[in-house]
Amino acid sequence: MKEYDRKTIEELIDGKLPWQKLKEIITSEKDRKRFFLVRDILQQRVRFPEKIILPLSFHLFIVDKNGERVIKCDCGFEFGDYRKNWKEKARVYIRDTMDKFLEVFPEFMTPHPDWVEIREYYCPSCFTLLEVECVPPGYPSIFDFLPDIEAFEEWLKEIGD
Amino acid sequence: MKLKEMLLYSEKIFKESGFYYGLKELKLKEEEPLKFERFFARLRGAVVAARETALHISASPIVRNIGELCFALYTPEGDSIVLSTGIIVHVHTMSEAIKWMIRNDYEDDPGINDGDIFSNNDPLIGDVHPTDVHTMIPIFYKGEIIGWAGGVTHEIDIGATTPGHDPIVSTSRFEDGLYLVCEKIGSNHKIHKDHRIRCQRAVRTPLYWDLDEKCRVAGCYIIRDAVLKFIDEEGIDYYKEFVREVIEDGRRIFIQRVKERLIPGRYRAVSFAAIPFKGKHPLKKASKDILMHAPMEVEITKDGKIKLSFDGASKPGYHPFNCSETAMQGGLWVLLSQVIAYDGRVNDGSYLAMEYNFPPGSWCNTKDPTASFGTPWMFLIPAYGALFPCLSRGFFARGYWEEVIAGYGPTGSMIAGGGIHTVLNIYFPVANFELSCVGLGASAIKDGLDWGYAMWNPESDQGDAEIWELLELGLPYLSRKVKPNTAGYGRYRGGSGWECIRIARNVKDFEIYLVSLCHLLGGGIFGGYPLNAGYLLRAHNTNLKEIFENKMDYPIDDEIPAERKMENLIKGEVIRNKEGVLFPTEFKDYDLIHYILFGGPGCGDPIEREPERVREDLDEKIYTKDIAEKVFGVVAKEVNGKFIVDLESTNERRKKIREERRKKSISFEEFKKIELKKLKSLPEHVREMFKESFELSPRYKKEF
Numbered sequence: 001m002k003e004y005d006r007k008t009i010e011e012l013i014d015g016k017l018p019w020q021k022l023k024e025i026i027t028s029e030k031d032r033k034r035f036f037l038v039r040d041i042l043q044q045r046v047r048f049p050e051k052i053i054l055p056l057s058f059h060l061f062i063v064d065k066n067g068e069r070v071i072k073c074d075c076g077f078e079f080g081d082y083r084k085n086w087k088e089k090a091r092v093y094i095r096d097t098m099d100k101f102l103e104v105f106p107e108f109m110t111p112h113p114d115w116v117e118i119r120e121y122y123c124p125s126c127f128t129l130l131e132v133e134c135v136p137p138g139y140p141s142i143f144d145f146l147p148d149i150e151a152f153e154e155w156l157k158e159i160g161d
Numbered sequence: 162m163k164l165k166e167m168l169l170y171s172e173k174i175f176k177e178s179g180f181y182y183g184l185k186e187l188k189l190k191e192e193e194p195l196k197f198e199r200f201f202a203r204l205r206g207a208v209v210a211a212r213e214t215a216l217h218i219s220a221s222p223i224v225r226n227i228g229e230l231c232f233a234l235y236t237p238e239g240d241s242i243v244l245s246t247g248i249i250v251h252v253h254t255m256s257e258a259i260k261w262m263i264r265n266d267y268e269d270d271p272g273i274n275d276g277d278i279f280s281n282n283d284p285l286i287g288d289v290h291p292t293d294v295h296t297m298i299p300i301f302y303k304g305e306i307i308g309w310a311g312g313v314t315h316e317i318d319i320g321a322t323t324p325g326h327d328p329i330v331s332t333s334r335f336e337d338g339l340y341l342v343c344e345k346i347g348s349n350h351k352i353h354k355d356h357r358i359r360c361q362r363a364v365r366t367p368l369y370w371d372l373d374e375k376c377r378v379a380g381c382y383i384i385r386d387a388v389l390k391f392i393d394e395e396g397i398d399y400y401k402e403f404v405r406e407v408i409e410d411g412r413r414i415f416i417q418r419v420k421e422r423l424i425p426g427r428y429r430a431v432s433f434a435a436i437p438f439k440g441k442h443p444l445k446k447a448s449k450d451i452l453m454h455a456p457m458e459v460e461i462t463k464d465g466k467i468k469l470s471f472d473g474a475s476k477p478g479y480h481p482f483n484c485s486e487t488a489m490q491g492g493l494w495v496l497l498s499q500v501i502a503y504d505g506r507v508n509d510g511s512y513l514a515m516e517y518n519f520p521p522g523s524w525c526n527t528k529d530p531t532a533s534f535g536t537p538w539m540f541l542i543p544a545y546g547a548l549f550p551c552l553s554r555g556f557f558a559r560g561y562w563e564e565v566i567a568g569y570g571p572t573g574s575m576i577a578g579g580g581i582h583t584v585l586n587i588y589f590p591v592a593n594f595e596l597s598c599v600g601l602g603a604s605a606i607k608d609g610l611d612w613g614y615a616m617w618n619p620e621s622d623q624g625d626a627e628i629w630e631l632l633e634l635g636l637p638y639l640s641r642k643v644k645p646n647t648a649g650y651g652r653y654r655g656g657s658g659w660e661c662i663r664i665a666r667n668v669k670d671f672e673i674y675l676v677s678l679c680h681l682l683g684g685g686i687f688g689g690y691p692l693n694a695g696y697l698l699r700a701h702n703t704n705l706k707e708i709f710e711n712k713m714d715y716p717i718d719d720e721i722p723a724e725r726k727m728e729n730l731i732k733g734e735v736i737r738n739k740e741g742v743l744f745p746t747e748f749k750d751y752d753l754i755h756y757i758l759f760g761g762p763g764c765g766d767p768i769e770r771e772p773e774r775v776r777e778d779l780d781e782k783i784y785t786k787d788i789a790e791k792v793f794g795v796v797a798k799e800v801n802g803k804f805i806v807d808l809e810s811t812n813e814r815r816k817k818i819r820e821e822r823r824k825k826s827i828s829f830e831e832f833k834k835i836e837l838k839k840l841k842s843l844p845e846h847v848r849e850m851f852k853e854s855f856e857l858s859p860r861y862k863k864e865f
Contacts, residue, residue: 012562026564030561035560058605106693108696109694114847127822128819129768134684136433137847146427148424151426154463155463
């Protein structure tokens with residue numbers, strides 16, 4: 001069974017792995033214990049004590065807080081129950097005018113506000129940009145991912161991890 | 162047993178048992194796994210060899226150079242067993258065409274006999290669009306049909322109302338060009354003469370049509386011969402059992418791969434396509450702005466099944482971007498074969514491992530037999546842009562960060578047309594496929610691939626400019642260059658795009674049309690931005706002749722649109738706008754056209770991108786200095802053509818960006834109030850999009 005050492009996976013998730021090694025990882029069979037190794041590396045890096053159940057993105061994690069599953073930013077901010085859209089607790093910036101588009105896009109390479117607005121969702125504590133939506137005006141906020149944690153735990157048992 | 166009975170039996174036993182052909186055990190694989198794999202490799206080798214050999218018969222650069230063809234082997238009932246490389250879009254499309262013939266009693270009339278050749282390009286039966294033409298032959302062994310071989314090529318011209326392969330003006334089927342509706346085009350191993358004459362007179366490029374057809378037929382016969390040799394050596398009984406096991410194995414492998422790499426749960430992403438036709442389309446009924454809505458939901462069940470749904474999709478319309486159900490299958494499988502089923506074992510077993518909901522009557526399952534299906538990719542490409550972000554959230558959570566892809570650049574800027582070359586006095590098409598090299602989205606560990614990806618062909622290739630010039634005689638290149646600021650921003654940026662400038666030369670009656678994506682929608686992932694939008698730029702009645710004769714500087718790029726380089730270098734009527742579509746327009750000698758091949762979306766917060774990487778971007782002209790500072794918070798100065806980063810100023814700038822975010826952002830409650838207010842005064846095309854989605858899906862309306 002394929003396995004990589006901790007240092008290799010740390011370099012991988014930090015984007016530091018040399019291309020030859022990265023290519024080998026991409027094209028080889030998967031190391032089945034990766035989930036646990038990555039979770040462990042991330043656990044050591046975050047500033048909060050709660051146990052990570054599932055990483056959602058570079059900064060967001062579902063954690064076990066006294067038996068409740070809540071979403072936390074690595075800065076420590078809590079977004080609440082993982083079954084609700086975390087964006088409802090985020091700070092939002094809406095780019096919905098040409099002037100706001102031109103803050104980040106070159107002239108002629110912007111969308112038009114009659115068709116598109118860009119929503120930037122920030123962590124209310126560290127103000128890291130967590131997600132960007134690019135949708136028509138009036139469109140509801142998107143609930144990106146609702147994991148079935150119980151089923152996943154069964155999978156982990158089933159494949160022998 | 163007749164084919165129809167075999168098909169019904171196969172479907173019934175799968176429904177009852179959950180296993181393809183009821184195979185609860187894979188005896189051949191379990192008893193001799195190495196032999197099983199060797200024989201699979203042998204059949205796969207046969208279909209890949211068919212593709213690699215047959216493409217040399219074609220004269221079309223789209224087939225010969227870009228590789229827009231694919232071959233496959235099927236069971237007698239039409240289930241795909243093994244596919245070649247190439248446009249794997251057709252994993253299931255030819256299956257549906259074969260099954261359609263079986264369901265419609267082709268065995269009785271017109272008959273399915275040894276030596277027969279069939280052809281189809283009708284998306285309502287089994288295809289993506291008419292320009293993808295299928296050729297299928299039944300394979301007989303000692304008088305019994307034991308399978309089918311099929312091949313598909315993408316044509317240069319399909320005889321639509323406008324020249325080229327992907328029309329934009331069509332409003333109904335009757336403007337899409339040549340349709341072959343599962344027709345018997347040959348018998349006794351020979352193409353019928355009347356079919357050849359009919360087709361050659363129905364398209365603008367008969368030579369390319371004829372050689373493409375011969376290419377497909379030749380590939381099918383290479384597969385047939387390989388299968389018969391296999392049977393001669395291993396026996397017919399082994400072959401029959403083996404191919405069933407290969408399909409069931411494909412189903413199991415797909416599920417295993419899902420369970421190995423993803424997380425069960427519900428994933429959502431949404432895509433749109435902006436079609437700004439109002440006031441531009443020549444027909445009143447089609448002269449309206451359209452916003453296509455593709456709300457994707459991917460459910461990964463606890464048993465490893467992927468359920469894909471577009472419930473809430475908007476309606477079809479008077480345009481060629483409508484999709485049939487098989488077109489949607491095509492778009493889906495070409496993507497899944499890149500991220501899950503990429504080891505050559507993709508077949509109809511993988512198809513059976515999923516469930517699909519393409520709502521009937523929506524744009525993604527258009528049932529109207531009179532609808533136009535000329536260019537479904539204009540909707541398919543953006544719609545499936547949501548699939549990679551959905552799956553990537555699963556790959557990321559599972560720890561496989563190297564599999565994350567934020568999305569892809571749309572292969573927009575589809576330039577097409579045709580005219581007469583005045584020196585050679587022949588018709589030439591503009592049917593360019595260099596758009597098969599746009600930017601790929603960023604990963605969670607590295608930047609996206611620059612100028613080297615097309616979602617519809619995993620072996621993308623822009624082709625040499627000189628090869629395109631041989632085809633497109635009257636439209637030589639002035640330049641191909643990297644286009645700054647096309648890569649979606651992020652901790653890891655999307656792959657960069659590029660730009661082209663070309664002039665009309667020695668032409669008459671020459672028209673060009675172009676769709677560009679000027680109002681991009683979608684997004685990056687984990688804080689990455691979507692790719693940047695495009696624009697249209699062309700020039701008529703120019704002084705380029707004088708510029709060339711006097712050896713003056715001529716335009717080779719439009720790197721920074723604000724600099725108006727084009728307007729400053731040439732005299733004439735320079736048109737630069739965000740209209741998004743150029744309907745067929747006459748181009749005369751020394752008229753000029755510029756177009757952008759897009760970049761890919763980004764991954765992660767741009768102010769977390771390593772300053773050193775931004776410096777490299779600046780040196781390579783991926784980004785300009787102002788974007789580096791405004792978006793990435795990297796302050797740099799240029800010294801002798803190379804950039805040096807000021808780390809102290811960069812840290813300060815990044816702190817300031819966070820502070821600006823704090824000041825300008827609002828709470829979700831305030832955001833919601835603003836958006837609800839907008840719903841009362843939406844632009845007409847947005848209001849119409851919501852209305853269509855609500856009418857088609859009560860569930861979507863209720864949730865909204």
